[in-house]
Amino acid sequence: MSSLAREHGARSPANEAGSPVVPPGDFARARWERSDSIDTQLNTLYTAAVEAVPTAAGRTSLVAVGGYGRGEMSPRSDVDVVLLHAPEVPVGDVSRLAELLWYPLWDDGVALDHAVRDTRTMRAVASSDWRAALGMLDARHVTGASSLSQDLRSAVLADWRRGARKQLPELLAACGQRAERCGEVAYAAVPDLRDSRGGLRDGVVLRALVATWLVDVPHQQVEEHRAALLDVRDALHQVSGRRSDRLVPDLMPDVAALLHTDPDTLSRHVRGLGRRTAHLFDLTWRRIDQALARPRRLPGRASRRPRLERLGDGIAVLAGEVVLDQHARVDDDPFLAVRAAAEAAERGLLLAPSTAARLAASAPDPPDPWPDHARRSLVRLLGAGPGLVPVWEELDHAGMVHRWLPEWDGLRLRVSDSPVHRFTVDRHCIETCVEASTRLRGVTRPDVLLVASLLHDIGKQYAGDHSIVGALTAEGVAIRFGFGPADAAVVGFLVRHHLLLPTTAVRRDIDDSETLSMVADQVGDNSRLALLAALTESDARSTSAGAWTTWRAALVQRLVAAVVGVLADRAGSGSAARPEQRPTATPGWAVGVPSGSYRMRVHPQSDGTRVSVAAHDRLGLLADIAGAMAVSGLTIRAARAALHEPAEADPAGSLAVSWWDLDANEVDVAGLRLRLDRVLDGSTDLADRLRSATSASVARPALVAPPRVQVLADVSSTATVLEIRAADRTGLVWRLCRMLADARVSVRSAHIDTLGPQASDVVYVTDDAGSPLGEEEAALLASGLQQGLAVSTNPTRG
Numbered sequence: 001m002s003s004l005a006r007e008h009g010a011r012s013p014a015n016e017a018g019s020p021v022v023p024p025g026d027f028a029r030a031r032w033e034r035s036d037s038i039d040t041q042l043n044t045l046y047t048a049a050v051e052a053v054p055t056a057a058g059r060t061s062l063v064a065v066g067g068y069g070r071g072e073m074s075p076r077s078d079v080d081v082v083l084l085h086a087p088e089v090p091v092g093d094v095s096r097l098a099e100l101l102w103y104p105l106w107d108d109g110v111a112l113d114h115a116v117r118d119t120r121t122m123r124a125v126a127s128s129d130w131r132a133a134l135g136m137l138d139a140r141h142v143t144g145a146s147s148l149s150q151d152l153r154s155a156v157l158a159d160w161r162r163g164a165r166k167q168l169p170e171l172l173a174a175c176g177q178r179a180e181r182c183g184e185v186a187y188a189a190v191p192d193l194r195d196s197r198g199g200l201r202d203g204v205v206l207r208a209l210v211a212t213w214l215v216d217v218p219h220q221q222v223e224e225h226r227a228a229l230l231d232v233r234d235a236l237h238q239v240s241g242r243r244s245d246r247l248v249p250d251l252m253p254d255v256a257a258l259l260h261t262d263p264d265t266l267s268r269h270v271r272g273l274g275r276r277t278a279h280l281f282d283l284t285w286r287r288i289d290q291a292l293a294r295p296r297r298l299p300g301r302a303s304r305r306p307r308l309e310r311l312g313d314g315i316a317v318l319a320g321e322v323v324l325d326q327h328a329r330v331d332d333d334p335f336l337a338v339r340a341a342a343e344a345a346e347r348g349l350l351l352a353p354s355t356a357a358r359l360a361a362s363a364p365d366p367p368d369p370w371p372d373h374a375r376r377s378l379v380r381l382l383g384a385g386p387g388l389v390p391v392w393e394e395l396d397h398a399g400m401v402h403r404w405l406p407e408w409d410g411l412r413l414r415v416s417d418s419p420v421h422r423f424t425v426d427r428h429c430i431e432t433c434v435e436a437s438t439r440l441r442g443v444t445r446p447d448v449l450l451v452a453s454l455l456h457d458i459g460k461q462y463a464g465d466h467s468i469v470g471a472l473t474a475e476g477v478a479i480r481f482g483f484g485p486a487d488a489a490v491v492g493f494l495v496r497h498h499l500l501l502p503t504t505a506v507r508r509d510i511d512d513s514e515t516l517s518m519v520a521d522q523v524g525d526n527s528r529l530a531l532l533a534a535l536t537e538s539d540a541r542s543t544s545a546g547a548w549t550t551w552r553a554a555l556v557q558r559l560v561a562a563v564v565g566v567l568a569d570r571a572g573s574g575s576a577a578r579p580e581q582r583p584t585a586t587p588g589w590a591v592g593v594p595s596g597s598y599r600m601r602v603h604p605q606s607d608g609t610r611v612s613v614a615a616h617d618r619l620g621l622l623a624d625i626a627g628a629m630a631v632s633g634l635t636i637r638a639a640r641a642a643l644h645e646p647a648e649a650d651p652a653g654s655l656a657v658s659w660w661d662l663d664a665n666e667v668d669v670a671g672l673r674l675r676l677d678r679v680l681d682g683s684t685d686l687a688d689r690l691r692s693a694t695s696a697s698v699a700r701p702a703l704v705a706p707p708r709v710q711v712l713a714d715v716s717s718t719a720t721v722l723e724i725r726a727a728d729r730t731g732l733v734w735r736l737c738r739m740l741a742d743a744r745v746s747v748r749s750a751h752i753d754t755l756g757p758q759a760s761d762v763v764y765v766t767d768d769a770g771s772p773l774g775e776e777e778a779a780l781l782a783s784g785l786q787q788g789l790a791v792s793t794n795p796t797r798g
C-alpha cells in the first residue's frame with residue numbers, strides 16, 4: 001500500500017453507500033463499446049482517405065484524447081480526436097485528409113471535437129499549456145503511423161515531468177477556481193459530476209499528478225471512484241437525453257431507477273464518492289506542495305529534514321500540518337484529538353491525515369460526560385472560523401467525529417429538503433459554526449452559541465418537526481459534552497426555536513404588541529434573545545445569499561429590538577452583567593504579606609492548576625502577574641482578583657489577592673516564582689519578552705471579529721464596570737491590565753473568563769481617589785482599550 005493510500009485510508013461510513021449501486025461492468029462495457037465503435041469508424045475513414053491522399057501515408061495518425069482517449073465515452077460525450085502529422089507533410093494535403101475524415105462524421109451526427117496539429121507544434125503547446133499537456137497524457141493511438149503518436153506522447157510525458165515545478169502551481173490555481181465556481185460533489189445542493197470538487201475532472205488531474213513522479217497515488221482507489229461516478233453520469237445522460245453533468249433533484253428518481261436503487265441511496269453514494277475523491281485529491285496536492293517546496297538536493301549533500309515545532313501536550317507542527325510528537329499519549333488520552341484539532345483549526349493549519357487516522361483508531365472512548373477541559377477544547381475548535389472546515393472534514397473522514405458524536409452519522413451527506421440550501425445538512429451545520437464565530441462578541445455565552453450552531457439541524461435525520469425532535473437530541477448531546485443541565489437546556493432552547501425570529505419577522509405583524517409578547521414569552525431574557533439572534537443570522541448566512549437578504553435582515557433586527565424593549569419594560573433597568581463578588585475577609589494564607597513582597601500558592605486541579613497570588617496593591621500589579629505567567633508559557637483559562645482593605649495595623653495599604661486557573665496540569669513552581677521575582681523587581685521587560693514570544697510562535701490567521709469593550713452602566717455605584725470581549729490570544733490578560741495601568745485607573749476587582757475562543761472579562765475600575773470614572777472618561781477608556789486590543793492578532797491567551 002502506498003503512503004498516500006495509508007493516509008487516505010479505506011474508511012467508508014455506512015451511510016456514504018460506498019459500494020456500487022449497480023452491477024459493476026455494465027456501464028463500463030457500454031463505454032468501451034462506444035469508443036470501439038468510433039475507433040472502427042475512424043479506421044475505415046482513415047484507410048479510404050489515405051488512399052486519396054497518398055502523401056499522408058506513414059506520416060499521419062489519428063489520436064483519441066479526453067474522455068474518448070480514456071475509453072470513457074458517455075452517451076452524450078463528444079468525440080475528441082486529433083489529426084497528427086509530421087511537419088513536412090504539405091498543408092494542402094493535410095487539409096484534404098481532414099475533410100475526408102470530418103465530413104462523413106458530421107453527416108452521421110457525431111458530436112466531433114477535432115483538431116489538426118503537427119508533432120512539433122503539438123509538443124510546444126503541451127509544454128507551455130497544462131490543459132494541452134493533460135489531454136496528451138491521456139492520448140491513445142487510433143490508426144495511422146503509430147510511431148508518430150507514441151513518440152509524441154513519450155516526449156510530452158518527459159516534458160511534463162521536467163516542467164512540473166512550473167506548470168503545477170497554475171494547474172492548482174485553476175482547480176481552486178473551478179471548485180469555487182462549481183462547489184463540491186459531496187456537499188453542493190446540485191453537484192456537477194464533472195466539474196465540482198471531487199468530480200471526474202479531479203480524477204483526471206490525479207492521473208496527471210501521478211505522471212509527474214513527484215507523488216504516489218493509490219491508483220486502484222482513484223479508478224474505482226471515477227468508474228462509479230462515470231456510471232452515474234451515463235445514467236444521467238440517458239435519462240436527460242442531453243449532455244448534462246448536473247445531478248438535479250428532478251432527475252434523481254429516474255436516474256436512481258435506472259441504477260436499480262432509490263434516490264436517497266444514490267445521493268449518498270454519489271456524495272460519498274465525491275467526498276473520498278476530494279480527500280485524496282487534497283492530500284495529493286499537499287504532498288505535491290511539500291515536494292515542490294523542498295530545495296533541490298545538491299550532489300553529495302544530505303537533504304534537510306523539515307523542522308518540527310512543538311506546541312506541547314504531544315502536539316506539534318510539521319510542514320504546515322498538525323501532527324503528534326513522541327510525547328503523545330494516544331492510548332490513554334481520549335481528548336488528544338480534540339486538542340490537536342483545535343490547534344490546527346485556530347492556526348489555519350491542516351490536521352495530518354495519518355494523525356487523524358491514528359487518533360481515531362487508538363484513542364480510548366471519551367467518558368460521559370466530558371470533563372471541563374475537553375468541552376473547552378471542543379468549543380475552541382468550533383469557534384476557530386474558516387479553519388474548522390478542513391479539520392472537521394479530516395476528523396470525519398478518519399471516523400473521529402463518529403466517536404464524539406454518533407448522531408452525526410444521520411446528517412453526513414444528507415441533502416436538505418429545502419431548495420434554498422446550498423450545502424448538505426452536515427456541511428451547513430459546520431458553515432453555521434463558521435458564521436457564528438464572527439458573532440461571539442455580541443453574546444454572553446459564546447460556547448453555548450457554537451454548540452447550538454453545530455446541533456441546530458441535528459433533528460433533520462428524524463421523523464417529525466426537526467426543531468422539536470432535534471432540541472431533545474441536542475440537549476442530551478450538550479450534557480454528554482459536559483455542559484450542566486441549565487446550559488444544556490439553553491442549547492435545547494436555541495435548537496427548538498432557531499426558526500422563531502425569521503418566521504415571526506416575515507409572517508407576523510412585528511408592530512403588534514401581541515406578536516412581541518409572544519416572542520418575549522418564549523425567549524425569556526435578553527441573554528437568550530441575543531443568542532437566538534446570533535444563531536438566526538449565522539444559520540441564514542450559511543444557507544444561501546437568498547436566505548439573508550437586506551429585507552429579511554432588517555425585519556429580524558426590528559423584531560429583536562422591539563422584543564428587547566418588551567423585556568426591559570418587564571424587568572426594569574436591571575443588567576445581566578455578572579455581579580462583583582467582593583470578599584469579606586482576607587484569606588488566612590495571605591495575611592501578613594511584607595511590603596514589597598508577595599505570597600504564592602499552587603493548587604493542582606482535576607483539569608489544570610490554580611495559582612493564587614497575594615501582594616500589596618499598586619498600579620500594574622495584575623499586569624505584571626499575568627505577564628509573568630505568559631512568558632512562562634502558561635495559558636490562563638480564567639482569573640479572579642479582588643482588593644482587600646488593610647487592617648489598621650498594616651501601613652502597607654490594600655492587599656490584592658488574585659486566583660489564576662491555568663490549562664497546565666503541571667506547573668514549574670520554582671520557575672514561575674523566579675519569573676515573578678524578576679517581573680516584580682523590574683529586571684524583566686515584559687513588553688519585549690512577550691513581543692519575542694509572539695513573533696516566534698506559529699503564525700495564525702487574523703481575527704474573524706474585532707474586540708468589543710463597553711461600559712456597563714447602572715451595575716455599580718462605587719466603580720466603573722467594563723465588559724471586554726475579544727479573541728483569546730497570547731498575552732491578552734497582560735495587555736488589558738497593562739493598558740488599564742497606563743490609563744492610571746485602579747482595578748478594584750476583575751472577573752476574567754475564557755469561553756471557547758473568546759475571552760469574556762469584566763473589570764471594576766476606579767480613579768486615583770477610588771471613585772467611579774466620569775461618563776466621558778469611561779467612554780474614552782473603553783474606546784482606547786478596544787483600539788489597543790485590536791492591534792495583536794495572535795490567539796492563545798496568557
